[in-house]
Every structure is written in structure tokens, then in C-alpha cells.
Amino acid sequence: MNDFELFIKEYFSHFKASRIKEAMYYSLAAGGKRFRPSLIFAVLEGFKIDPKKGYHAALALEMVHTYSLIHDDLPAMDDDDYRRGKLSCHKAFDEATAILAGDGLLSAAFKVICDDKELNNDTKVALISDLSELCGANGMIYGQCLDLEAEASQSNDIADLYEIDDYKTGCLFKCAMLMGMRIAKDEANYDFYDTFAHKLGRIFQMQDDLFDIIKTSEEMGKPSQSDLKNAKLTALNYFDKDKLIALLNTEFAELHTLLDKQNFNTEYLKRLVDKIKER
């Protein structure tokens, strides 16, 4: 278990013993790749700041990401029984517990930021303001709403897809980048963090769309072809497989070009981009 995973485990001693606590930790520790926390750490390392200074923010963000997956998997939503190769929360526990565990993680995220002993209150309020806005009804939840409405739609306009991707996936990437930016006090370069997150969010979601048709359920840790089953609007509605792979390669190269133009050490971010490319 690496330092960040240990930090998560230790933070959980803060919670009273309950079935909800178990369900929260079950889903949080279920083998996610921590890409969003890694974005924060990669920004901080680029400024020679100890990644530990981002642990509270990163845990908050990962709690929000995990809650969104728990609620997404519910029968009334995407109805997925597996996630990351394990039973989804409502299958490992039950629906009521999964709803409350998601609520518990979302509530806890803001406490985790308040509990940070390294950051001052101005930075905490900035982090909380970004997180609550980007995960809420103007951010990620807006994207989930568009996603539900787009099911079985016959949109021919790729702007519709990009809008869903930007909100549903891009908003939490943006939050990660802004968290790194604020802890590193690099707000002057806001446009870079925003643009990078925006591009990465689209690429990441289009990769997911591709994986849904080319990977096996075993490789995915959840049933493949579920987008097809749920009649989701995905990149495959606009591009065939080969065209999508070519587009992704171009987009990943553009991320490197963008990183080359920055005046801080972006080697850590580049490595992370490559890791996401090869996932």
C-alpha cells in the first residue's frame, strides 16, 4: 500500500463504525487507478512541492469520484453489477446502503478539505468552492443529466457528445488541475489548467467509449458493451473504431505539445498522460 492509500485508510479511522462506513471504504478502496489524485500530485511535483501537501484535496476529489460511481451503478441509473472487477456497492451491500454510502462520501469530501492542517482558510474556501461547483448541478451532475437525456437520442452533432464529456468527465479533471494550481499558487496560469483538463476529459471519455467495444469484460472489470446495452451516446456514434484510435493518438500528441509550452516542470504530467494513453 503506497503512502496515499495509507493516508486514505488512516483517514477512515475518523468515522464511527457502521455498515455505511464499510460500504464507503469498500468502494473507495476497490482498486481505482487514482488518476485524478495523480493529476494533483503531478502539478505539485512540477513545482517541487511535496505531493503530501495535496493529499487532503486528492482524497476529497477521489471521494466525490467514488460517490458518483456508486450512484451511477444503481439500478435506477446504469444498473451495473460490477465495477473494477468487484461487485458494485449496491450488490456487495444493498441499495439503501449504497445510496447512503454515496451520500456519506460526498458529505465527507468537504470535511476532508476543512481538516487539512497545511492549507490556510482562503485556499480551503477556494478548493471547496471549485469542488462543489464542478461536481454539482452546474458540473458533473449536469453532465449526468445530459447523459440520461441523450440515451437513445439520434444526435448527429458531435458538439452534443463533447458537451456531455466536458461536464460528465471533464469537470472532475478540471477540479484536479485547479486543486494543483491553487495549492501551488499558480492561479496566474489558470487558462493552461482549464484547457489541459478540458482536453484530457474528452480524451479520457472517448477512450472509455472505445474500451467498451474493444476490451473484454475481464479486462474492464465490468461488463463490456454496456454503452450499447444502455443505448448511450458515445464517440462510436460519430467515428468508427480505427478513426477513433487515430483521433485519440492526435489528441494525446497535442497534450504533450501543450505541456511543452509551460514554464514549470511538466515531466510529471507528461508521464501521467502517457500512463493514461496506455491504460
Next chain:
Amino acid sequence: MNDFELFIKEYFSHFKASRIKEAMYYSLAAGGKRFRPSLIFAVLEGFKIDPKKGYHAALALEMVHTYSLIHDDLPAMDDDDYRRGKLSCHKAFDEATAILAGDGLLSAAFKVICDDKELNNDTKVALISDLSELCGANGMIYGQCLDLEAEASQSNDIADLYEIDDYKTGCLFKCAMLMGMRIAKDEANYDFYDTFAHKLGRIFQMQDDLFDIIKTSEEMGKPSQSDLKNAKLTALNYFDKDKLIALLNTEFAELHTLLDKQNFNTEYLKRLVDKIKER
């Protein structure tokens, strides 16, 4: 529409148009009595502070309260089709929308506090820390977890009931009182706010238990006798109706005695206690 309701309506212009926004506002504006906001305002008025200074905190708290009702009413939880005389959120919209609307309200609560232009960042962090802790897996959600576990239990120990009431209902009352305390900068009297909220939470929940058997569905705005249907652990497992009414009268009198001992103007709180007694 009074000033606070107008404030809520205006705050909603902050959200992008979506079905989720509609569902959030539908439930928030569905005729709740605003007891938790009123507690904040009553504390502030006792210090001659304009209640408007508590509007952001009060909206945040009411958003959290409303989200908890939306999720509580879901089929996987209490499965209630009516709330405050109107269709519950998942009936007026659908289950997926209700889950996301609850998530959207919980997320927004923390942004509302950040958006407050009157309070400084130290106060905002204190408010957010209290709210996230008291509504989460160590607070209200812990109470909901105990409540689920207690269904059909044969507990003879009234401490079990009080523990559920303290968390499920008392925590948000405590949050209201602490919000008033922090905005009024009366932290030195923490014990009073804590004790008052604790007592009020128990009384309020025991009143609800009583109403479930003595009020009609029409008076309640939701089906009566639902606790019986759901085999909930309530005060009626320990007291008969007349004993419970007598106990509540004693407890309400004790709240007045407690308020008499404070060295700020508690007339506003006393009036609110009386309003709750007569609800």
C-alpha cells in the same frame, strides 16, 4: 413569498437549466416549514443581527435537509410517494432524477456557503466543517444507518431510540444552532447551543412519531402510519400515546427553562419553540 423564499428562488438563477435543477427546486420549494433556517434566524435576532446575514448558511442547511428527504423517500429507502402533500421527487420526476437532484442539493450546499459575501473565510470554513461532519457518516447519515438497522428490532432500551433521534434528527438542529452561534460569534457558549439542539432534536422526532399515529394523511401531507408499515423503531415502542404527550409537554417546558438561563435575548427562540410545539 417572504424574503428568504425570494432569496432561494434568486439563488437558483445560478444553476444551468436542466431537469435536475427543476427537481431540486421542486423539492426545495415544496412547502417545508423552514424550522432549521428559523433556528439560525432566531439566534441572530437574539443578538440584534439582521437574519439576512444567515441566509446563505440557512439555504445550505435547508438544501441538505431537502436532499435527505428526497433520498429517504426513494423506493430502496422508505418508499414514500408523498411528501408535504405533493408527490415525492421520484414520483413527480423519476428515480434517476431524484437521486441526482439529491446529490445536486448536497453538492450545492457547500457552494452556497462559499458564495456568502458577508462572512470571512475563517467563519466559512467553520460552517462547512460543521455541516459536512453533522450531515455525514458521523452525523445524520449515521442516524439513517441506525434507523435502517433498527427496523423490526425488538429493542427494549430507550437509549437505542434516543441514539437514532440524536443523529437522524438532532444533528441538523445542532448544525442550525452552531451556524447561528458562529455567525453571532458566540462560541464561548457552545454548550448551550449543543444542549438546546440535542433536546429539541429528540422532542421533534418524538412529535413526528406521535403525529404518525394521531394525524390523518391529509394533515401530514404524506401517508400516516408509515412507521408502522415500515416497522420503524419509534417512541411508541416505549410509551403509549398519553404518556408520550405528557413527556413532550415536560420537555417543551424544559426548553423554556433552558432559554431563560441565557444572557442574550431568547424571545425569538422561545417563540419558535412554541411554534414547533403547536405544529
